[in-house]
Amino acid sequence: MAFTVDEAKLWLINLNKIYQQEKMYLSELDQAIGDGDHGINMARGFNELNKKLETAEYHTTADLFKDAGMVLLSKVGGASGPLYGTAFIKAGGALKDKEEVTKEELAAALFESLEGLKLRGKARLEDKTMLDVWIPAIEFLQNHPKVDWDEFKKLVKEKMEGTKKLEAKKGRASYLGIRSVGHIDPGAASSYLLFVELARVCEGVGL
Amino acid sequence: MTNVGIVLVSHSLELVKGLEELLNQIKQSVPIAIAGGTDENEIGTDVFKIKQAIQSVYSEKGVAVLFDLGSALINAELALEMLDDTKYIKIADAPLVEGAYAAVVQSGIGGTLVEVIGSAEETKNLQKIIR
Numbered sequence A: 001m002a003f004t005v006d007e008a009k010l011w012l013i014n015l016n017k018i019y020q021q022e023k024m025y026l027s028e029l030d031q032a033i034g035d036g037d038h039g040i041n042m043a044r045g046f047n048e049l050n051k052k053l054e055t056a057e058y059h060t061t062a063d064l065f066k067d068a069g070m071v072l073l074s075k076v077g078g079a080s081g082p083l084y085g086t087a088f089i090k091a092g093g094a095l096k097d098k099e100e101v102t103k104e105e106l107a108a109a110l111f112e113s114l115e116g117l118k119l120r121g122k123a124r125l126e127d128k129t130m131l132d133v134w135i136p137a138i139e140f141l142q143n144h145p146k147v148d149w150d151e152f153k154k155l156v157k158e159k160m161e162g163t164k165k166l167e168a169k170k171g172r173a174s175y176l177g178i179r180s181v182g183h184i185d186p187g188a189a190s191s192y193l194l195f196v197e198l199a200r201v202c203e204g205v206g207l
Numbered sequence B: 001m002t003n004v005g006i007v008l009v010s011h012s013l014e015l016v017k018g019l020e021e022l023l024n025q026i027k028q029s030v031p032i033a034i035a036g037g038t039d040e041n042e043i044g045t046d047v048f049k050i051k052q053a054i055q056s057v058y059s060e061k062g063v064a065v066l067f068d069l070g071s072a073l074i075n076a077e078l079a080l081e082m083l084d085d086t087k088y089i090k091i092a093d094a095p096l097v098e099g100a101y102a103a104v105v106q107s108g109i110g111g112t113l114v115e116v117i118g119s120a121e122e123t124k125n126l127q128k129i130i131r
């Protein structure tokens, strides 16, 4: 089986549920090293996206991702809005009009998302941002012809937790300098949730 | 328009409203536009607000964009990408209040976009108290 527009939709609808559930947790992480709104931002953006998905019809994954990106861009609010927005718009752009997306094509599309994130935020590995999850996650997907999704989930969890020891160089947390050490980066945590849910959906269709 | 336009971007609508008021005293014919807060006027920045603000003061004389923190820059750069002709739009690496003040003065005396951005950026080194 393959990843189609149905799986894309399922992924985003489930993500909305997860971000509503984890709203407090993500905001608490952001309270420690930022302005405490990351959970609120993600919950608001994905709630708007969910509303859109309930009514709009999409024929391709690309169209769905591009539209999702536009919603996140304007509704999330924080730095994570333009960042996640860009990620979905870029992935949509890479998938063109494909109806069935293979694992390779999905990995290639998410690689374009990552390139977009780098361009937008200008962060690098170990700057204590969501990129500390994104970079190893995409590398893993591209380097494994057949993905062991349990391994993948383990990896993103490790990388998310790994942001704890880092000093922030980008975003609000960078104003804290060395005092940002000892806390998980909120954007890394929301990206971890995003990838775990992607893994579940992919497992479900035997990708 | 014969003067460089100035766009003020902040996480807070109130903040740029106040700053605009301050600048109105000295602006003469300098076009000023603000983009503060999210689309619901909460704390944050909004790419579409920024884009609109730029368009509202746009001329070939140029537009200088000043911003406060974090996502303000990310969204300002994204807004620029959404606009077709960005040759005449530049983002200043400057503190918002002092930078905007210097930019308005420079634009008011007929400075070019490069001069306006230069004046704004010079305020980074401004010594406000001589000790």
Ligand SMILES: Nc1ncnc2c1ncn2[C@@H]1O[C@H](COP(=O)(O)OP(=O)(O)OP(=O)(O)O)[C@@H](O)[C@H]1O
Binding pocket: A030, A034, A035, A037, A038, A041, A042, A077, A078, A079, A080, A081, A083, A120, A121, A122, A123, A128, A129, A130, A131, A170, A171, A172, A185, A186, A187, A188, B011, B044, B045, B069, B070, B071, B072
């Ligand atoms: N330049 C950047 N590059 C990559 N990721 C970033 C960058 N800046 C912030 N982030 C990510 O965004 C997360 C914070 O998202 P959040 O929604 O809280 O926005 P914010 O920082 O409050 O935005 P704002 O700058 O508007 O206050 C961080 O934990 C980090 O992972």
Ligand SMILES: [Mg+2]
Binding pocket: A030, A034, A035, A036, A037, A038, A078, A172
């Ligand atoms: Mg925040």
